[in-house]
Amino acid sequence: MSAADTDHLYIGSAGEYRVMAELLARGYNVAVPRVDTGDDVLVIKVEDEGDEYSLRRVQVKTARPATKSGSYTFKVKRLQLESAANVDLWYVFLARSSDRWLSTMVFRREVLRDVQWKRQRKSSGDTVTFEITLSDDGKTAMLGSAELSKHIDDWEDWPTILPGTLTPLRR
């Protein structure tokens, strides 16, 4: 295995854990499928102590900056992006610059699909590529002329559902 492949595996795995940590901190239970069939993380939101729950899927993509352009390339499966499904799917794009996470972009599937279809109505091939340019501080994201900054740290669909304040420990 090449060094690039190894790097990709480590960063990819780190990205998944980073997203899972964020979701857990917000009060969502997470699970990783034992066999990889396309979903990185399954999220279970228990509405009640009974049978009321909802299931969500999260696909995590990580990227390092391209050597020449400095942009970040994220590839997603076309069929997954364009399909409709009864379980909601989110994509989280994580950009890793040198030794830190520069930016986290969160997209609901239909939003990312919209972004793609506005650029090019139909894609060819099995993958769709998003080449995103980030500012040095990671707070501005551009895909060509399309501004994607509003999706940076956009956890609006994932409000914190843990009980409000923590009880101080008694000594």
Added chain:
Amino acid sequence: MEPVFIFLGVQSDGVTYQLDTASRDRLRAVPGARPVDRVFIAYDTKGEYERQHGPFDHQAVQLLTGLSMERLAELGGVELYDPRSQTSITLPAQSAA
């Protein structure tokens, strides 16, 4: 006028119809329409869907939009997109079933 655009998703347990966001936003401004994000029709097997989905397209679209096929035809018609074949079909106003 642009047709109402709907994405199709076929899973092993059923089929999902989903309005694209532009169509959903547009329908929200149409009197009488009550667009919902998705409609899911459950099947026991994928083969069952392959045999039966045609007749349900019209019903699913009407549930999805809250509008009759005639009204949808006035609004530019309906296009169903199947990502498996990367093809879209124009749904006729009248069901063949």
